Amino acid sequence: MTSETKQRASWYAFVVLAVLTMLNLLNYVDRYIFSALIPYIKADTGFTDSQLGLIGSAFTWIYTICSPLFGFLGDRYHRGRLMALGIFIWSFATAGAGFSRNFGQMLVSRAAVGIGEADYATVAPSLLSDFFSKARRGLAMSIFQATVPIGAAIGFLMGGYFGAPSSLGWRNTLYLVGLPGLLAAFAIFLVREPQRGVMDDPEEMTDTEPIPLKTGYKILFGNPGYMATCLGFASVTFALGALVFWAPEWMKTDKGLDERTANNVLGICAVVGGSVGTILGGIIGDALNRRMRHAYFLVCAVSPILAAIPTLVAVISPTPIVYEAGIFIAITLVYLGNGPVNTLVVNLVSPKLRTTATGFLVVCIHVLGDGISLFLVGAVSTYLRDAAKNGQPIPGFVTFLGNLFGISPATQTLSIGLLMMPVALTLGGLIFAWGFWKVRQEKAA
Numbered sequence: 156m157t158s159e160t161k162q163r164a165s166w167y168a169f170v171v172l173a174v175l176t177m178l179n180l181l182n183y184v185d186r187y188i189f190s191a192l193i194p195y196i197k198a199d200t201g202f203t204d205s206q207l208g209l210i211g212s213a214f215t216w217i218y219t220i221c222s223p224l225f226g227f228l229g230d231r232y233h234r235g236r237l238m239a240l241g242i243f244i245w246s247f248a249t250a251g252a253g254f255s256r257n258f259g260q261m262l263v264s265r266a267a268v269g270i271g272e273a274d275y276a277t278v279a280p281s282l283l284s285d286f287f288s289k290a291r292r293g294l295a296m297s298i299f300q301a302t303v304p305i306g307a308a309i310g311f312l313m314g315g316y317f318g319a320p321s322s323l324g325w326r327n328t329l330y331l332v333g334l335p336g337l338l339a340a341f342a343i344f345l346v347r348e349p350q351r352g353v354m355d356d357p358e359e360m361t362d363t364e365p366i367p368l369k370t371g372y373k374i375l376f377g378n379p380g381y382m383a384t385c386l387g388f389a390s391v392t393f394a395l396g397a398l399v400f401w402a403p404e405w406m407k408t409d410k411g412l413d414e415r416t417a418n419n420v421l422g423i424c425a426v427v428g429g430s431v432g433t434i435l436g437g438i439i440g441d442a443l444n445r446r447m448r449h450a451y452f453l454v455c456a457v458s459p460i461l462a463a464i465p466t467l468v469a470v471i472s473p474t475p476i477v478y479e480a481g482i483f484i485a486i487t488l489v490y491l492g493n494g495p496v497n498t499l500v501v502n503l504v505s506p507k508l509r510t511t512a513t514g515f516l517v518v519c520i521h522v523l524g525d526g527i528s529l530f531l532v533g534a535v536s537t538y539l540r541d542a543a544k545n546g547q548p549i550p551g552f553v554t555f556l557g558n559l560f561g562i563s564p565a566t567q568t569l570s571i572g573l574l575m576m577p578v579a580l581t582l583g584g585l586i587f588a589w590g591f592w593k594v595r596q597e598k599a600a
Contacts, residue, residue: 168286174342175279176299178242181336182275183306184313185249186214188332189265190400191314191421194407194414195325196261204404204540204569206258208533210265211400212526218269219521222277226514227368229278230507238282239344241274246336253329277517281509284501285349292501293444293451297437297494304429304490307399308422314403315418371511374504379597380449381503381512383590385519388496390583391459394466394576395489396525397532402482405569410478424483432458432490440495448598451495451502452591460584462488463577470573471560489580492587503594528579532572539568 248267443450469481
């Protein structure tokens with residue numbers, strides 16, 4: 156490859172990174188704006204916390220079921236065209252949720268969003284890895300993943316400002332964010348398909364034939380570093396997914412903030428703390444990895460363990476400045492591992508298995524993560540609220556936790572449910588630490 160050709164290839168890589176990053180931003184705006192609209196949807200429709208949690212989990216379950224399918228397809232077919240299809244589906248379904256007139260329609264609409272987002276989220280990291288070398292991949296993945304907190308922030312802010320009945324209302328807000336994606340799908344459709352593994356070491360690509368599905372999963376399950384990444388990230392997602400989904404309603408009912416203020420606080424914390432944490436995590440991970448192989452594990456291990464402390468403080472504190480600072484610090488720390496965890500996945504497996512590996516990662520983090528926690532927190536809240544309303548006894552261990560942390564099991568029901576999150580963050584960090592020890596042990600052997 157000539158110097159001029161290399162320069163053109165490098166510029167094209169950054170163009171692709173920019174396109175994928177902007178589309179990922181739209182992806183997460185569409186995903187998180189629903190959380191910001193929950194207080195308005197709840198007031199308008201009368202859905203219970205349990206029903207709303209089930210709607211959130213339905214998205215996650217469909218997202219999870221479809222991810223292995225798109226992982227299989229992404230390792231075999233043109234990835235840009237696959238992602239264009241996914242963008243079209245999630246955008247149409249997001250707008251379609253605005254037309255829902257009952258619980259069943261809302262459930263189906265949000266579940267359909269999971270189909271499109273499973274497509275895009277599974278295929279995009281694989282495509283991106285074929286435009287950047289391992290030395291630059293951590294930062295590229297972090298730039299791509301920085302749109303997660305920024306998209307969440309935009310979703311919270313738009314939901315807070317436009318979702319109120321005095322403004323656009325929650326239905327029109329869903330139309331507003333859903334329809335632009337129908338046009339954006341054409342941008343990724345035009346991206347060229349690079350040779351798979353072209354930016355990796357030559358010995359990693361002995362042939363270009365796809366690995367059979369059964370053989371591929373056997374390879375993945377026999378890779379302890381990859382499995383630790385899946386399980387560790389699942390535990391972190393259990394915590395982060397529930398915190399993000401329930402935060403607007405939690406800050407309204409348990410902390411006493413109005414909808415707009417709650418979404419403004421969450422938006423600022425997400426856009427500043429999340430984006431700073433994501434970019435900083437990629438820089439730290441790349442710097443450490445130049446000195447120590449698989450050092451991305453260290454970033455993924457330390458960040459959630461540290462984040463568990465401010466998360467607990469945020470849940471139990473009644474003081475606005477304290478719990479708002481706790482949310483900010485926790486988001487910043489958790490997102491340190493956002494870029495490194497995706498870099499681990501593409502670095503730990505063969506280029507021919509990357510989309511399949513990403514698809515199975517999605518299965519793990521949602522089946523064992525927020526696919527459980529969203530509904531679980533809502534179910535705990537509804538159970539405790541109904542028990543208090545009907546004069547039924549509250550379980551002893553819940554009363555003990557309430558007394559220990561100064562939380563009322565009768566009125567701060569979401570806070571009781573969210574007490575599980577610091578435990579999940581700590582467990583996730585320990586699993587990543589085990590993964591780091593395991594790959595270092597294999598290298599020594």
